[in-house]
Amino acid sequence: MTGASFLRILKGAASAAVVALSLTACSLPGSGPGEREAWLEANDPFEPLNRAIFGINEAADFLVIGPAAYAYNAIVPDPVRESVRSFTANLLSPITIVNQLLQGDFDGAIHATGRFLTNTVLGAGGIADVATAAGIPDQKEDFGQTLAVWGFNEGPYVVLPFLGPSSMRDATGYAVDTLADPVRMWAANTDHEGAYMAKGIAGGIDRRSRVLKEVEDLRRNSVDYYATLRSLYRQQRKADIEEKAAVAQPDFPAFEKTPEAPAKKK
Amino acid sequence: MFDRTLTGRRALLKSVAGFAAAATLPLIARTALAQDPGASAFIQKLGDRAIKTFSDKGTKAAAKEKFRALLVEGFDIPYIGRWVLGRYWNVANDAQRQEYMALFERMIVDAYAGRFAEYSGETFKITGARPEGDADSTVTTQIVRPSGPPINVDWRVRKAGATYKIIDVAVEGVSMGVTQRSEFASVIQTNGGQFDGLLKVLRAKVAG
Numbered sequence: 001m002t003g004a005s006f007l008r009i010l011k012g013a014a015s016a017a018v019v020a021l022s023l024t025a026c027s028l029p030g031s032g033p034g035e036r037e038a039w040l041e042a043n044d045p046f047e048p049l050n051r052a053i054f055g056i057n058e059a060a061d062f063l064v065i066g067p068a069a070y071a072y073n074a075i076v077p078d079p080v081r082e083s084v085r086s087f088t089a090n091l092l093s094p095i096t097i098v099n100q101l102l103q104g105d106f107d108g109a110i111h112a113t114g115r116f117l118t119n120t121v122l123g124a125g126g127i128a129d130v131a132t133a134a135g136i137p138d139q140k141e142d143f144g145q146t147l148a149v150w151g152f153n154e155g156p157y158v159v160l161p162f163l164g165p166s167s168m169r170d171a172t173g174y175a176v177d178t179l180a181d182p183v184r185m186w187a188a189n190t191d192h193e194g195a196y197m198a199k200g201i202a203g204g205i206d207r208r209s210r211v212l213k214e215v216e217d218l219r220r221n222s223v224d225y226y227a228t229l230r231s232l233y234r235q236q237r238k239a240d241i242e243e244k245a246a247v248a249q250p251d252f253p254a255f256e257k258t259p260e261a262p263a264k265k266k
Numbered sequence: 267m268f269d270r271t272l273t274g275r276r277a278l279l280k281s282v283a284g285f286a287a288a289a290t291l292p293l294i295a296r297t298a299l300a301q302d303p304g305a306s307a308f309i310q311k312l313g314d315r316a317i318k319t320f321s322d323k324g325t326k327a328a329a330k331e332k333f334r335a336l337l338v339e340g341f342d343i344p345y346i347g348r349w350v351l352g353r354y355w356n357v358a359n360d361a362q363r364q365e366y367m368a369l370f371e372r373m374i375v376d377a378y379a380g381r382f383a384e385y386s387g388e389t390f391k392i393t394g395a396r397p398e399g400d401a402d403s404t405v406t407t408q409i410v411r412p413s414g415p416p417i418n419v420d421w422r423v424r425k426a427g428a429t430y431k432i433i434d435v436a437v438e439g440v441s442m443g444v445t446q447r448s449e450f451a452s453v454i455q456t457n458g459g460q461f462d463g464l465l466k467v468l469r470a471k472v473a474g
Contacts, residue, residue: 035459037353038451213384221377223467227452231445239439250444252402252422252433255348 043156044230050159054226057164061208066215069208081206083127088203089138090119090126091183098180099141103149111136143180144173148241157230162204165233305403305423306395308430312340313390313407320385330379337378342424342431343371349433350446354454358461366461369468376472387412390419401425402433 027047029039044050072081093116100109115131115138123130132138147169148154155168166174178184187196208215222228319332337343347370348355358366394406402424408416422434434443450464457463 030455030459035455038455038459042448042452042455217381220380221373222449223464223471224449224452224456227449228445230452231448232440235440235444236438250434250441252349252399252424254401255345 042227042230043154045156046158050157051226053159053161054229057159057162060162065205065208068205069212072205073209073212081209082129084202084206086119086123086129087126088199088206089129089140090116090123091199092140093119094182095143095177095180096139096141099143099146099177102143102146103141105141108139108141112139112141142170142173143176144170144237145241147173154234154237157234165229167234167237170237303395304425305430306392306405308423309405309407309421309432310392312336312432316382317385317389320382326383329383330375333379333382334375337375338371340432341374342433343374345424345431345433346374346443347371350443350450352447352451354451354461354464357459362461362465365465366468369465369472372472373468393418398422 026045027039029036076084093112097109097112097116100106100112115136118131118134118136119126119129122128129138144167152169154170158166158168158171160166160171160174163174183199184196187193218228218232219225316333316336319329319336322329322332344367347367350370351358351366355363389410390407391410392405392407395403396406398404402422405421405423407419407421409419410416418438420436421432422436423430424433434441436442453464453467454461457466
């Protein structure tokens with residue numbers, strides 16, 4: 001995908017979003033019984049706009065991103081894909097380190113710094129993930145997670161053009177991480193914006209290529225794919241933030257009587 | 267973000283809860299050790315049978331039928347079906363509930379049969395179990411794949427009399443029940459709170 005066509009799609013998405021926004025800005029709770037609770041639970045006041053952007057993202061995925069990811073998977077040999085993955089992941093390490101520090105997780109910061117140095121020096125600039133092989137697994141931290149540690153709620157759900165599911169908090173975090181990204185600063189200061197953008201696109205295609213089957217499965221088995229992704233995103237973020245230590249379990253009450261199986265009527 | 271004071275209070279509650287958890291942790295660890303191993307044994311047996319079913323490359327229809335039997339036996343589908351409806355269970359009348367249950371079971375069987383048809387040599391190992399309330403246990407497992415890192419899957423198992431049934435599955439912290447519940451709520455919401463909207467969508471799903 002060339003930069004120009006990418007920008008054109010981006011522009012198209014932006015103008016479609018503006019149209020959608022001016023048509024229907026917010027969803028409002030219905031007046032039926034329990035509808036207000038359902039509306040609050042969904043925590044998605046921008047749902048009409050979100051669904052519009054989601055539709056555009058899906059179209060882009062169908063036309064460009066998905067096919068590119070399939071082709072990437074089919075054409076590029078495994079070891080090369082591994083290297084792309086390691087290289088782009090390694091470039092994110094400084095963001096993780098800073099966020100570990102901001103979260104007061106000094107052990108995590110030391111761990112991430114060790115990874116970064118190991119992979120940069122011994123892994124030939126990050127193309128080989130020798131740290132994981134040596135038993136130091138990657139654990140990404142972003143500013144959205146830092147905000148969560150600082151006590152910010154996730155806020156309403158938002159769907160970002162091309163980036164997909166997010167929340168007010170996580171989108172803010174993403175913006176801060178991007179601005180503070182040393183790789184981006186280096187690219188901006190040395191006229192390497194093209195390389196930075198290429199890195200972003202390669203990373204995106206790579207990420208998409210890792211979930212080909214999962215996406216197909218979800219699309220096939222969902223009755224409301226948008227709502228499914230919304231729920232998956234939230235739960236995943238919650239699990240990442242709480243690092244599986246104390247994920248609140250949903251309540252599974254005992255129902256007074258288990259409903260009859262439909263086959264045998266009472 | 268909009269309710270700072272609430273957030274503060276929740277953080278406080280959380281830390282208090284953290285202290286409480288730390289104090290009771292040895293107790294929980296002991297309970298886990300003393301726990302009835304039935305739930306883990308149940309998951310182990312069910313998993314072994316499932317793997318055996320998928321490895322048998324018989325006809326597709328026969329495999330699906332076997333898998334259906336396994337699913338109905340291992341999962342409390344009526345419970346899950348009702349749980350994922352949440353408050354909407356009370357909105358539905360008897361006829362709607364019955365149709366919903368039939369559709370839900372078909373949908374679940376179709377979805378999982380399709381997933382497991384792609385089985386390619388994964389194995390699983392039980393990594394632990396913890397009690398969950400009075401009647402439940404969560405059995406934690408790892409699905410080991412031929413390539414890629416293992417996946418953590420937690421099975422929430424409820425004991426009723428002498429039998430165990432799965433009532434929820436969480437993959438890497440993502441609960442299938444919670445996901446399904448928000449999806450169904452969304453469908454009903456987009457249909458103006460009408461339960462029939464969900465039935466219509468489910469009918470189309472199992473027919474398609």
